[in-house]
Amino acid sequence: MPVLARWIEAAGIPTVVVTMMPATAEERRAPRIAGVEFPFGHPFGMPNNRDMQRGVLGLALRVLAGASAFGTRVDLDVEWPVPVREAYRSWQPKEPSPIVKKMLEARQQ
Amino acid sequence: MVVDSFKFLPRSFRPLYEGRGPFPGEEAPVWTPFGKRLAGSRIALLTSAGIYLKRSQPPFEIEREKMHPEWGDPSWRAVPESSQPAGIGVAHLHINDEDLLADPEIALPAGLLKQFADEGVVGGSVTEHVSVMGYQDRSLGDWRSTTAPQLVAHLQGQGADGLVLAPV
Numbered sequence: 667m668p669v670l671a672r673w674i675e676a677a678g679i680p681t682v683v684v685t686m687m688p689a690t691a692e693e694r695r696a697p698r699i700a701g702v703e704f705p706f707g708h709p710f711g712m713p714n715n716r717d718m719q720r721g722v723l724g725l726a727l728r729v730l731a732g733a734s735a736f737g738t739r740v741d742l743d744v745e746w747p748v749p750v751r752e753a754y755r756s757w758q759p760k761e762p763s764p765i766v767k768k769m770l771e772a773r774q775q
Numbered sequence: 776m777v778v779d780s781f782k783f784l785p786r787s788f789r790p791l792y793e794g795r796g797p798f799p800g801e802e803a804p805v806w807t808p809f810g811k812r813l814a815g816s817r818i819a820l821l822t823s824a825g826i827y828l829k830r831s832q833p834p835f836e837i838e839r840e841k842m843h844p845e846w847g848d849p850s851w852r853a854v855p856e857s858s859q860p861a862g863i864g865v866a867h868l869h870i871n872d873e874d875l876l877a878d879p880e881i882a883l884p885a886g887l888l889k890q891f892a893d894e895g896v897v898g899g900s901v902t903e904h905v906s907v908m909g910y911q912d913r914s915l916g917d918w919r920s921t922t923a924p925q926l927v928a929h930l931q932g933q934g935a936d937g938l939v940l941a942p943v
Contacts, residue, residue, distance in 0.1 A: 713878035
């Protein structure tokens, strides 16, 4: 996704990437980054929590419009309000994805 | 506060993401200044959650991915800003889709962006946002050659002054 942002930015449209992996987005050279410490599948926060979602989108827009240089990263200081172990389990698909299934099978052989 | 990028990632996946550096050929900075005031700008959203419109669009091809686990559907869908949660489907094999289906705004906050436009925070929203399915072949060949140029043309046609991308 940071690479897609780069291509779109290069075509003349400013971009910001909202991501739970801001360190990776930096490595991949995204132009602007808003980091969130949320479980996968939830870049804008918890379902039906409008205040939390406002916080993320508001930050993303401020970084989009206000960043003065390539590589600007600002992280959101909001803690996920669910114990880590529970959140870790609940973002994952009920069945392992095909590639994970393949990796697990290869490990067993 | 600095975000821990690996807090929710399985430990065995971490080496796939950490210390890998930029993609080959993607080292140089790219930068388009945001020239306007936010309150006078039209904003677009892009999600990688595999969101599609159940009534009018085909889902992303997850059956093919099951047969070819290294492959991911590189196509994209236009998602109207007025889409209702009940009309939205999710085709993505790498995340639990329950929360997304309950409230698609957690990945594509089209309603919230509209609210920001009503409040004057932004000038407006594009009519059609964009959805992709983020699990892709490592070479990103189809995204580079086909999807990205189509997305750029779509966003330019929509008059987008800026894009908020949110990988899931």
